[in-house]
Amino acid sequence: MSDTEQPIHPRKLEIVEAAVACFLENGYHQTGVRDIAAKAGVSLGNLYNHFKGKEGVLAFIAQIEGAELAGFIAALSDPADPRAAIEQFIEGYAAYVSLPENALLGVEILTEATRNPAIANVFAENRDRLIDALAHCLEVGARSGAFASFNDTRAVACVFLDALEGHGLRSLSLKNEDHTTSKALKSFLINGLRC
């Protein structure tokens, strides 16, 4: 967000990594600050030198998760071939969001966000930028005749994200990979764009 980013202390990253591991294994609320510090090999007090607290750690993770969307956004902006761009996005984002670690962290962040404005903001902002990029790509494609033309491209973009993320979340309860549903979802979304 800001260009005045100061270099991040390596210890801070170690703590975040440890926190992610803990959250994935036991969930956000089941994880204690002690657990994080222990797994990071850091003293309990020192964790508070790097973060505002447990919540601060989660907010930082949400920030990072958001940064990981930058790749998708970049690929969708100014696409040479909108249809290919969309298809690649669907493929890639479905894979990204179905990774257990991403799905699990996402839902932990989501639930926390409903009660925590600070985290909710980070979350919403990230998502907004992704929707913009996707909507932009849909518009470009519509202009070039590659897709049908939609009144509200942002709404369609939302539908795509909802569907893909809904799918990712469900993959949490289904331990086994279900490729058939995944394929069905992708083709369903792409078919929905035809003129």
Place this chain on the structure above:
Amino acid sequence: MSDTEQPIHPRKLEIVEAAVACFLENGYHQTGVRDIAAKAGVSLGNLYNHFKGKEGVLAFIAQIEGAELAGFIAALSDPADPRAAIEQFIEGYAAYVSLPENALLGVEILTEATRNPAIANVFAENRDRLIDALAHCLEVGARSGAFASFNDTRAVACVFLDALEGHGLRSLSLKNEDHTTSKALKSFLINGLRC
């Protein structure tokens, strides 16, 4: 499920109602057993006469949530007009799943399910029955020429549920109702069924 169900003690229902209210307001982990008991107007110890514990309460809620799907399932089974049935389901399920209380409880149950087999089972079972009913309806519609014919109707049914539930979940972070996205989603899904 079973016909040998013994009548449920009214106090048990009072406790569940109180728990739902608490969970919605503050979240599962932020809610203490004492909070539930207090809101239910029941002594702390007595709560444990009716439930195995906090987790037991959530499991019971999951069971109830599942029972609420029975209406949708019934409407999808043996449909006179498959297309109308599907459309009504989409409309109704989107509304159901976008109600904050349902969405919030659903995500709480989902996260808990990833760590708690007992709850996961209830959850998975309910969903499975809904998918069956939806897939069945798609098949009937395909045979009557109302829909396109799909290789794997369960997969398509999954796509529908994923999309609708994904939409419901997202409505959590967006406090304002967004009807336009909701409408876009519905028409997108229905369009996807055309021959």
Place this chain on the structure above:
Amino acid sequence: MSDTEQPIHPRKLEIVEAAVACFLENGYHQTGVRDIAAKAGVSLGNLYNHFKGKEGVLAFIAQIEGAELAGFIAALSDPADPRAAIEQFIEGYAAYVSLPENALLGVEILTEATRNPAIANVFAENRDRLIDALAHCLEVGARSGAFASFNDTRAVACVFLDALEGHGLRSLSLKNEDHTTSKALKSFLINGLRC
């Protein structure tokens, strides 16, 4: 104690048996009234129709334990052959007191007695009668020249009980039977009586 003993309700005995089983398995304090009632197949409330409470159950057990000493006492009173009587007592009491169930219950009762006068009384009374009988036997034997003559036969009787019971208690921590120590103890005690 009293000759006006009314017949004991069979349910009462079932409860006592269940309580003994629970105490042996988990200890007095680790056993809940619920556990006892459950194991006895009796409702929780009904247990309080038969006993004054958890403590009442233990007091009753202490009483029964005391009654079991009656056999030893009888054999020591008015002995034809004091030496044989003593030897048989040592043999029998060592066996009795080394039975894990007796040892364990004994120590539970003992600890409880240090803080609970009611139980302490039952306990002390039982022991007193046993010491009397043993001392009496020692006196008879001394008069007949079978044993050495002691100034304070009750003190010697105490020594015998202390040693035997101490041995029984220790058998608690040593899971394996140690017959060699047991034999050594017996011969040591008997040797101590020689003129």
Place this chain on the structure above:
Amino acid sequence: MSDTEQPIHPRKLEIVEAAVACFLENGYHQTGVRDIAAKAGVSLGNLYNHFKGKEGVLAFIAQIEGAELAGFIAALSDPADPRAAIEQFIEGYAAYVSLPENALLGVEILTEATRNPAIANVFAENRDRLIDALAHCLEVGARSGAFASFNDTRAVACVFLDALEGHGLRSLSLKNEDHTTSKALKSFLINGLRC
């Protein structure tokens, strides 16, 4: 045992002292962790920084109790005059084990040990070393002609400890000091060693 013992935090000792006082006054199970912390003038949470829990405190006490046996053990090893060493041991150990605080703690630890392997180990280990030392002394005495020669000196050592500890335990229920029994016990044990 080990020379690599790190220095014990003084607060830890304060807590142990408080715990001992509480256990003596009210018994192990009747004492709450809060009581210990309060008596030690320590916050509840901090107690858990120093001990694994209530059980951990008891285990530590058991360890200390064991260490107190070191004096007896030292006096029995390599004795100039075995008879005098034994007599002094009997005298001293009888006094030690009849101190209400030692007897009470001992029996609390004993009962807990029957259900708690960790504590049982500490307990058994301590006792074993004491038996070894006593048996050793008996052997030395037998060789020098001071005592009768026993086949199994460890068994005789056990008899001594059983008798002395049994005596100590019983002194719990008898609030008044009974010196006569105590004297009878000692002379009985010593007489048992004569050739």
Place this chain on the structure above:
DNA sequence: TATGAATGAGAGTTCATTCAT
């Protein structure tokens, strides 16, 4: 007698956080 729902104090333990070193 017999039942089990109801009570609420109390259990042991963990929590996120602070702060003197």
Place this chain on the structure above:
DNA sequence: TATGAATGAACTCTCATTCAT
């Protein structure tokens, strides 16, 4: 930065007991 002892409120759950039925 880094440490870990210190805090005390909060946690879930169990307890022995009572009482209306």
